[in-house]
Amino acid sequence: MKVPPLQTAELKITPQWWRLLGVVAPLALIATQTFGFMTSAPDRDMGNLQKIMYVHVPAAWNAFIAYFVVFIASVRYLLTKDERHDLLAASAAEVGAVLTALTLMLGSIWGRPTWGVWWTWDARLTSTAVLLMIFVGYLALRAFTDDPERRARWSAAVGIFGALNVPIVYMSVRWWRTLHQVQSSPSTVDPAYAWGLRLNAIAVLLLLIYFIARRYNIARMERQLEHRRDELELRPEGEPVHA
Amino acid sequence: MREWPFVIAAYSVAWIVFLSYMVYLSRRERRLFEPMLKAARERMAK
Numbered sequence: 001m002k003v004p005p006l007q008t009a010e011l012k013i014t015p016q017w018w019r020l021l022g023v024v025a026p027l028a029l030i031a032t033q034t035f036g037f038m039t040s041a042p043d044r045d046m047g048n049l050q051k052i053m054y055v056h057v058p059a060a061w062n063a064f065i066a067y068f069v070v071f072i073a074s075v076r077y078l079l080t081k082d083e084r085h086d087l088l089a090a091s092a093a094e095v096g097a098v099l100t101a102l103t104l105m106l107g108s109i110w111g112r113p114t115w116g117v118w119w120t121w122d123a124r125l126t127s128t129a130v131l132l133m134i135f136v137g138y139l140a141l142r143a144f145t146d147d148p149e150r151r152a153r154w155s156a157a158v159g160i161f162g163a164l165n166v167p168i169v170y171m172s173v174r175w176w177r178t179l180h181q182v183q184s185s186p187s188t189v190d191p192a193y194a195w196g197l198r199l200n201a202i203a204v205l206l207l208l209i210y211f212i213a214r215r216y217n218i219a220r221m222e223r224q225l226e227h228r229r230d231e232l233e234l235r236p237e238g239e240p241v242h243a
Numbered sequence: 244m245r246e247w248p249f250v251i252a253a254y255s256v257a258w259i260v261f262l263s264y265m266v267y268l269s270r271r272e273r274r275l276f277e278p279m280l281k282a283a284r285e286r287m288a289k
Contacts, residue, residue, distance in 0.1 A: 049246045055253060059257070106256065
């Protein structure tokens with residue numbers, strides 16, 4: 001079925017302020033990574049591997065923020081049935097999955113020279129992998145469910161369930177003392193590394209906001225086309241099509 | 244200095260992931276507008 005294309009008036013369905021972040025966030029990331037490299041001396045135990053912390057830890061924190069957005073938006077969808085909350089949750093879930101996958105890859109690159117293995121069934125690694133699998137499942141569920149209302153309802157349930165795993169992942173290093181060190185934060189790392197960590201986390205946060213806003217904008221436009229397709233399918237025989 | 248290859252690999256992977264996701268979003272967005280742009284081009288050609 002041929003669906004009429006989007007019209008010019010539909011190009012700006014939400015304020016486009018976030019587009020500026022598409023330039024600002026990568027520049028901020030370059031600046032903060034340079035700052036991190038310039039200000040951190042090699043660590044006593046890990047040497048220069050410590051610098052991986054400036055991408056690995058911010059990626060993990062921002063994935064958690066993305067899942068927090070999924071949780072709030074999913075709960076709000078279930079309470080209000082407003083599809084904008086569903087689309088926001090889906091956008092945040094996709095970005096969260098990307099950041100979680102990145103966290104695991106960076107952790108693996110860190111783990112090989114530090115622990116001697118690319119992967120081990122450590123509590124933190126395993127719980128993070130489970131978290132990623134839940135949100136890959138969430139995205140698959142959305143891709144394979146045609147009815148928008150049912151898709152939104154099921155997604156909200158899986159999104160809430162997935163987000164409830166975040167505290168388990170966060171606390172796993174304290175509850176099960178396996179290989180991964182306890183959480184890195186500005187209060188637990190050496191003061192020489194604290195500002196590099198803070199600033200890199202803020203730069204990745206800007207990138208996270210940009211990714212979610214842009215993905216949400218796309219999701220809304222896709223939803224408009226989906227609505228239009230549904231209207232066409234329900235249209236009585238012979239009635240003219242209005243773009 | 245055996246740790247540097249791992250540091251370079253980590254930063255490269257991070258940037259590859261960020262830039263790939265940006266490209267993915269751009270392509271997905273462009274796919275939405277392609278029919279509209281095509282229709283506009285056809286109208287201009289007439």
